[in-house]
Amino acid sequence: MTRTTKNDDIIRLEKVSKIYGMGDIQIKALDNVDLAICRGEYVSIMGPSGSGKTTLLDAITTMMKPTSGKIFIEGVETTKMSNAELASFRGNKIGFIFQTFNLMPKLTALENVIEPMWINGVPRAEREPRARKLLEEVGLGDRMNNRPNQLSGGQKQRVAIARALAMNPNVIVADEPTGNLDSKSGVKVMEILKDLHEKEKRTIIVVTHDESVGKQAQRRIAIRDGQIVISKGEGKKVSQLK
């Protein structure tokens, strides 16, 4: 991946800054960040605590509006969208996987996977069949009616993955996906992410502080003090903008 053109970008940040606080006490969580992620890339973002990687993630996933700069997702300028437009956009284009799973505790696995479908207006008749299929694909076909408290950590994360795929988004964002898992489950989860990238050609973005997780990505981005320090691919040149 050498030169990236604007057309290949699925995610693009232009001079994005995020400043918290006012007056004398200001924290620059992101400092003039330029970033472009191509369609179908598998990217990991790593950095120490306080580096801004979480803020970067929030910006990429449209959960947070930057103080300045522009963000484009699939060519659409999200920084210009209203809250309602953003919500709908986010729901359809981005799939989330969290460190702490964030499943709805009172819903079954099936209902959890259906959740984004009713939120985003999937026709009623399609919901359950689609959810079943997704759960089967992650190997939880026999666990559909279990609640989160009846599932192991690895199983919960797989439900979360199925949920993330519910609206068939092109971008999957995972925030420390193996952080709360034992090594065996962690391996399983990373395998699923790899499949999503290689077989289904989805764009995968993983934020982590775990080296063993970060190195599995095709392209690695390091962030420190709100700035991207390194951005390198597997033995290829540093990707540049424009």
Added chain:
Amino acid sequence: MKFDIDVLENSIKNLRRAGMRTVLTLIGVIIGIAAIVSLLSVGQGLNVAVETQFQSLGSNTIFVIPGASAGGFSRVTLTDNDITQLESIRGVSDVVPIYGAAAILEYDGQKINVQVSSADAKKSSIFDSTGFFDVQEGRTFSKNDSQAVLIGDKIASDYFDKQIIPRKIVTINGEKFTVIGILKPQAQSFGGGPNTGTSVFMSLDAFNRIAQNVAPSIIFVKTTSGDDVSYAVDEIKSYLDKKYGEKSVMVSSADDLLDQVNAILGVITLVIVGIGGISLVVGGIGIMNSMITAVLERTREIGLMKALGASNQRVLILFVLEAGFIGMIGGIIGVILGYGLSLLISYLGASSGFALNSVINFEITIGALLFALVIGIVSGLLPAIRAANLDPVVALRYE
């Protein structure tokens, strides 16, 4: 506004999943609504009962009650001359005095105090449609009943060890009378008052024999038509005021009395409904409290929903609907319970002599349901706005 069946469905699902908390919150609303509905229903029933009583007399009836406005005994004794004077007023068709006196009724060796009433047989036809002299056993007066009495149902069955049935002989102020009939409970309440069951009716001749100081306790004046009523009332008032002094005799048309009674009933109903309303407001606060707690507990869930694509508006509607449903469901159950309660009250009332029918009417029902729904929505609005404005990034990481 993104209002669709999914938001509706999920708000109900959420309420079900909250289980106990929903139930407890509901109870607050149910009690408030049930209280208001039952009291309104009984209150309306009282209104209707009173109106029916007055209507049976006819709207062109005027009540002349000596001493009633002085609020005590009738110190005023109306004379036959007064009756004649009243009869001469333009528009008056009948003047029917009811004479009353206290007496002692003796039966089977026991004595009780009773109120003996009598009216001129020739004039008492105005009472035919009123049911005042309806009997539940035996018969009412006919031509040669100079030694006959009608007695109240309580005298017949409650006050003596031995039951009094028709054909039995009782002694009133020393004179023997044959009981020809037992009065129905409702028959004895003039104008909606409680039935004491202790009335005794006899012919005027008999009355004059057993009672001293025969004076009318109440005079019914009928006019030819409704238009004549107000003129007649004014004339009667000015005549009696001049003769006996102001306010010594109460003169009211049936409508006036009805208005007065309704006004009092209205105030009582208002006060009691006000109390019920306060309890409902408390129920609403309960809803608000429950929803605020729900939003707090579900902060991460709300953050998640937003991450999954829910707009702020959608979240707002979801929570408002939840609160609204609590109001509505509580309202429905409360209305049913309230009516059940009012039926119970009227049943209890009937068995102690009050002819009380609770009213089940459209306005009360719809009003109560709407009120409950509004309380639900209003109470849920603040917490819903809070939920809608939660920063998803912060919410998702909430512990």
